[in-house]
Amino acid sequence: xxxxxxxxxxxxxxxxxxxxxxxxxxxxxxxxxxxxxxxxxxxxxxxxxxxxxxxxxxxxxxxxxxxxxxxxxxxxxxxxxxxxxxxxxxxxxxxxxxxxxxxxxxxxxxxxxxxxxxxxxxxxxxxxxxxxxxxxxxxxxxxxxxxxxxxxxxxxxxxxxxxxxxxxxxxxxxxxxxxxxxxxxxxxxxxxxxxxxxxxxxxxxxxxxxxxxxxxxxxxxxxxxxxxxxxxxxxxxxxxxxxxxxxxxxxxxxxxxxxxxxxxxxxxxxxxxxxxxxxxxxxxxxxxxxxxxxxxxxxxxxxxxxxxxxxxxxxxxxxxxxxxxxxxxxxxxxxxxxxxxxxxxxxxxxxx
Amino acid sequence: xxxxxxxxxxxxxxxxxxxxxxxxxxxxxxxxxxxxxxxxxxxxxxxxxxxxxxxxxxxxxxxxxxxxxxxxxxxxxxxxxxxxxxxxxxxxxxxxxxxxxxxxxxxxxxxxxxxxxxxxxxxxxxxxxxxxxxxxxxxxxxxxxxxxxxxxxxxxxxxxxxxxxxxxxxxxxxxxxxxxxxxxxxxxxxxxxxxxxxxxxxxxxxxxxxxxxxxxxxxxxxxxxxxxxxxxxxxxxxxxxxxxxxxxxxxxxxxxxxxxxxxxxxxxxxxxxxxxxxxxxxxxxxxxxxxxxxxxxxxxxxxxxxxxxxxxxxxxxxxxxxxxxxxxxxxxxxxxxxxxxxxxxxxxxxxx
DNA sequence: ATGAAAGCGCTAACAG
DNA sequence: CTGTTAGCGCTTTCAT
Numbered sequence: 001x002x003x004x005x006x007x008x009x010x011x012x013x014x015x016x017x018x019x020x021x022x023x024x025x026x027x028x029x030x031x032x033x034x035x036x037x038x039x040x041x042x043x044x045x046x047x048x049x050x051x052x053x054x055x056x057x058x059x060x061x062x063x064x065x066x067x068x069x070x071x072x073x074x075x076x077x078x079x080x081x082x083x084x085x086x087x088x089x090x091x092x093x094x095x096x097x098x099x100x101x102x103x104x105x106x107x108x109x110x111x112x113x114x115x116x117x118x119x120x121x122x123x124x125x126x127x128x129x130x131x132x133x134x135x136x137x138x139x140x141x142x143x144x145x146x147x148x149x150x151x152x153x154x155x156x157x158x159x160x161x162x163x164x165x166x167x168x169x170x171x172x173x174x175x176x177x178x179x180x181x182x183x184x185x186x187x188x189x190x191x192x193x194x195x196x197x198x199x200x201x202x203x204x205x206x207x208x209x210x211x212x213x214x215x216x217x218x219x220x221x222x223x224x225x226x227x228x229x230x231x232x233x234x235x236x237x238x239x240x241x242x243x244x245x246x247x248x249x250x251x252x253x254x255x256x257x258x259x260x261x262x263x264x265x266x267x268x269x270x271x272x273x274x275x276x277x278x279x280x281x282x283x284x285x286x287x288x289x290x291x292x293x294x295x296x297x298x299x300x301x302x303x304x305x306x307x308x309x310x311x312x313x314x315x316x317x318x319x320x321x322x323x324x325x326x327x328x329x330x331x332x333x334x335x336x337x338x339x340x341x342x343x344x345x346x347x348x349x350x351x352x
Numbered sequence: 353x354x355x356x357x358x359x360x361x362x363x364x365x366x367x368x369x370x371x372x373x374x375x376x377x378x379x380x381x382x383x384x385x386x387x388x389x390x391x392x393x394x395x396x397x398x399x400x401x402x403x404x405x406x407x408x409x410x411x412x413x414x415x416x417x418x419x420x421x422x423x424x425x426x427x428x429x430x431x432x433x434x435x436x437x438x439x440x441x442x443x444x445x446x447x448x449x450x451x452x453x454x455x456x457x458x459x460x461x462x463x464x465x466x467x468x469x470x471x472x473x474x475x476x477x478x479x480x481x482x483x484x485x486x487x488x489x490x491x492x493x494x495x496x497x498x499x500x501x502x503x504x505x506x507x508x509x510x511x512x513x514x515x516x517x518x519x520x521x522x523x524x525x526x527x528x529x530x531x532x533x534x535x536x537x538x539x540x541x542x543x544x545x546x547x548x549x550x551x552x553x554x555x556x557x558x559x560x561x562x563x564x565x566x567x568x569x570x571x572x573x574x575x576x577x578x579x580x581x582x583x584x585x586x587x588x589x590x591x592x593x594x595x596x597x598x599x600x601x602x603x604x605x606x607x608x609x610x611x612x613x614x615x616x617x618x619x620x621x622x623x624x625x626x627x628x629x630x631x632x633x634x635x636x637x638x639x640x641x642x643x644x645x646x647x648x649x650x651x652x653x654x655x656x657x658x659x660x661x662x663x664x665x666x667x668x669x670x671x672x673x674x675x676x677x678x679x680x681x682x683x684x685x686x687x688x689x690x691x692x693x694x695x696x697x698x699x700x701x702x703x704x
Numbered sequence: 705a706t707g708a709a710a711g712c713g714c715t716a717a718c719a720g
Numbered sequence: 721c722t723g724t725t726a727g728c729g730c731t732t733t734c735a736t
Binding site for chain 4: 029063
């Protein structure tokens with residue numbers, strides 16, 4: 001007799017086996033396309049499984065040592081600001097990584113990590129939900145990221161290449177970018193260039209370095225007040241521009257650490273009747289889609305996201321394959337548009 | 353003697369148990385904060401696990417019936433076009449969902465589904481990698497989506513509310529949006545309004561319906577040639593505008609099914625010396641960030657993404673909790689800017 | 705070419 | 721309060 005009707009749980013291999021009149025092992029082999037198995041049986045079982053929408057349980061497979069086809073994409077998340085998911089550059093970067101992961105046959109597990117709980121970035125790997133992690137942004141966690149590397153967590157980082165790093169980073173050549181932007185401004189008459197961005201972040205620090213180096217190469221030593229540390233929040237940039245206009249040093253150009261900041265700065269300047277580029281030239285960083293359509297179109301330093309995504313994925317997979325992976329520095333390109341003097345590379349003619 | 357040095361596999365509960373001088377079950381209970389367990393033991397074991405970076409194996413937990421804290425976000429993916437990850441509206445929608453998922457304590461598993469292999473959307477659920485799925489866009493799969501519902505896959509869809517749907521959809525009130533856009537144009541003198549978008553997609557069909565209804569309410573019956581089916585690709589919009597300009601019907605306004613298309617149309621018009629809005633008024637749909645900064649700023653129908661993300665997540669969780677969930681229609685708002693006549697709601701003053 | 709059987713790492717009865 | 725024990729659904733020897 002039947003002791004008790006077992007709960008109608010989900011279909012499992014045993015069910016398929018019974019229906020196919022074979023053993024469980026045969027089903028397992030059929031579904032994993034084991035070589036020595038009659039083609040006929042294999043097909044029959046595949047068919048059956050498909051028609052019943054049977055899929056092998058991921059948990060059970062993992063217990064048997066199988067790796068999930070999943071890569072985690074993690075980023076430090078600030079619950080109060082919540083900027084990340086609103087930031088066009090960040091979203092585009094995620095998109096680029098997503099594209100690359102699709103091509104390599106992986107799923108993407110998005111993971112927001114609270115700043116005060118940074119160690120969590122390793123969780124998906126430690127619990128074996130993913131095979132490795134792509135970390136977006138170093139922020140202030142250089143040491144803790146190094147610690148992850150020491151522990152053998154497989155990951156790569158989108159960010160700056162730093163001196164004593166024990167991990168593989170992929171990122172734009174920020175110093176170069178800073179230099180390109182600044183040299184362009186200098187070449188077109190700027191002499192007092194405001195720097196807008198938070199140099200306590202490594203990538204920004206490097207852009208700032210480029211800014212400084214380019215000026216020194218021209219015999220200019222910018223006064224301290226021209227460096228304006230602001231977080232990646234548009235309002236902060238607006239406020240800072242107001243402040244400088246009110247009682248800061250005079251300036252004839254702005255180099256902002258991101259397009260979003262540059263756009264905000266431009267708006268703040270225009271609201272105060274400063275013409276861009278006639279009174280103040282503005283250069284951004286990133287080249288987000290919005291920038292080409294701004295008014296005036298924004299001159300900026302482009303980061304090549306498609307390459308970034310591909311490279312991040314490729315490095316992570318290389319590392320997983322046991323290779324030693326070196327940091328990568330991606331070249332940046334200056335895109336000249338209407339917010340500075342000089343010849344725009346293309347685009348619609350200026351309004352009559 | 354030791355038969356063979358077992359491979360230095362990852363740490364597991366037994367190791368912690370041994371080090372803590374307790375049984376495995378005690379460790380298990382400690383880590384899952386089981387109530388009846390001495391506080392001291394609990395803490396000691398937690399400490400130990402933390403210091404050794406031990407995490408419970410997800411696969412083993414799943415085998416014991418635990419659900420992963422993961423929601424899949426799936427979308428139909430066209431390998432040739434690869435538009436999705438470049439589309440600002442789509443990325444912003446993913447961002448909004450990501451935000452909502454964070455708030456509910458879930459991870460987000462991004463899954464691109466090849467059109468010809470649509471059944472795969474259910475895979476992460478069938479393999480128990482996720483507890484449910486948010487499907488972005490119905491496209492032409494209405495019947496297959498209904499089939500998923502019949503099979504009991506837990507999911508919600510971002511898209512149109514359709515007549516015979518067996519699933520919960522969340523989406524903007526596209527018909528309303530279409531009407532708002534069209535009425536605005538009619539109120540400001542437009543009489544021959546081009547519709548740009550592919551009405552074979554359900555959402556677009558509804559926007560088209562609104563477009564039609566508003567005109568009929570004014571006693572206008574638009575001729576067939578004014579409906580221009582184009583896919584969601586900027587170049588297609590440009591080309592279509594060229595075509596209509598060359599030998600299509602005359603028109604004094606454009607209602608595009610997305611901002612991206614509208615922006616492309618605007619550029620095409622301007623390239624042909626048509627002034628916006630003086631010669632041709634243009635209205636878009638979505639209100640992506642770019643639109644406010646376009647030249648002229650784009651009048652558009654806003655979709656409320658934050659609410660969209662929250663609602664999608666909330667409905668999915670409700671459905672998982674066993675509730676019957678009704679489709680949701682989110683109101684759209686017309687945002688009047690410079691690409692049409694009428695008073696802009698705000699923004700910088702028009703150029704002198 | 706197929707089946708039987710032994711676990712994978714953990715949780716949850718069921719004992720004490 | 722803690723330990724013992726029996727599986728969860730599958731893969732993989734080892735037999736046949």
